[in-house]
Amino acid sequence: MLIIDGKKITEGILSDLKKLPVPSGKLVVVLVGENPASRSFLRQKERVARDLGVSFELRSLPDSLSQEELERVVLLTSQDASVRGVIVQLPLPQKYNAREVIKHIDMQKDIDALREGNEGMLPPAVLSLAYILKEINFDLTHKQVVVVGHGFLIGQPIALWLKNKKCDVVVLDKDNFTPSVLKEADLIISGTGKVGLIRGEYLKEGVVVVDYGYGMQEGKVSGDVDIDSVQNTGGFATPTPGGTGPLVVVSLLVNFYGKQ
The missing domain is CATH 3.40.50.10860 (Leucine Dehydrogenase, chain A, domain 1)
Incomplete structure (x- = not known):
């Protein structure tokens, strides 16, 4: 499993923004x-x-x-x-x-x-996901995608965006979580805030896992994905912290600048 460095991607976006005039x-x-x-x-x-x-x-x-x-x-x-x-x-x-x-x-x-009806901008969760998929050269066409969680900030806008792509999308609620559904997924996006919900034994080889979850476990910030258990599944995963968080924040500023 390769770790997706959200901080590194963020630094590149910030570098591009700094070349632009600061909006009034x-x-x-x-x-x-x-x-x-x-x-x-x-x-x-x-x-x-x-x-x-x-x-x-x-x-x-x-x-x-x-x-x-x-x-x-x-x-x-x-x-x-x-x-x-x-x-x-x-x-x-x-x-x-x-x-x-x-x-x-x-x-x-x-x-x-x-x-x-706000079609002039992408929600930061969606924009950050687009940056991640571009970074790893992931083509959504004909892929099996599972979105875990259907919240206002993460799951809903991401699921809506994906349904306009040429991929098959399944949305799972954290309270009716069915791990067996994950086994067929090429891409999993999770944003429930339920620490350790997604484990390596639920995943197929080579899957990409993007974790927007945020919670505390034993005094440490953790995500929905049990990052230790997914290490041997190949593919890519975002860590928490240092994965999607910085990208969501910089995506807000991209929208502020009006540059996507």
Whole structure:
């Protein structure tokens, strides 16, 4: 099994972005409540943005806001002429309807590309996957692809994108996980956050495994894939950390620049 170095791919993309003029306008992230994992992801986004010279602003809000109040904050942020890109940091606290909140971002400023009908950009999960497949020269044509997890940020946009390619796609839910389905897959994409869900004995020789999962095990950041158990399956796999995470972050900035 060859490890896909997401950091190395990210460095190449950043190098290309640094050759371009820095877009005018701010990148604003709206954070609601106190989620330690969200704070960690935000620090990564801020670090990359500032490295590129992009104006970054965090708007931290209490989770005491009502749905309507949050929607208004997002709408006003999006209407601000000095703002070029808006991100609502997900997941939101459970009391909120995230889809309704996202609808209040202007389509041109929705750099997460989560609004229905936003065809001008690829969601960062999708764009990062495209970068990975290009790096390893993986042709999707007539391949068997399994997407594990059907979440708003990862599984749903990736499955939708894949269905427009010439490949066969199966989507598994983490709560109805059927390991035997993985045995026929040429490409597996997982984003459940369930640590160690995918093991080497479930996989065929030469499979490509792209892991978007993120969780903690014994005090360490881990992904959906038990990376030790897949070492002898050949093919490729992304590690966690250092795999898809950096690529998802830089893909946001690619959308901010308007360069795909």
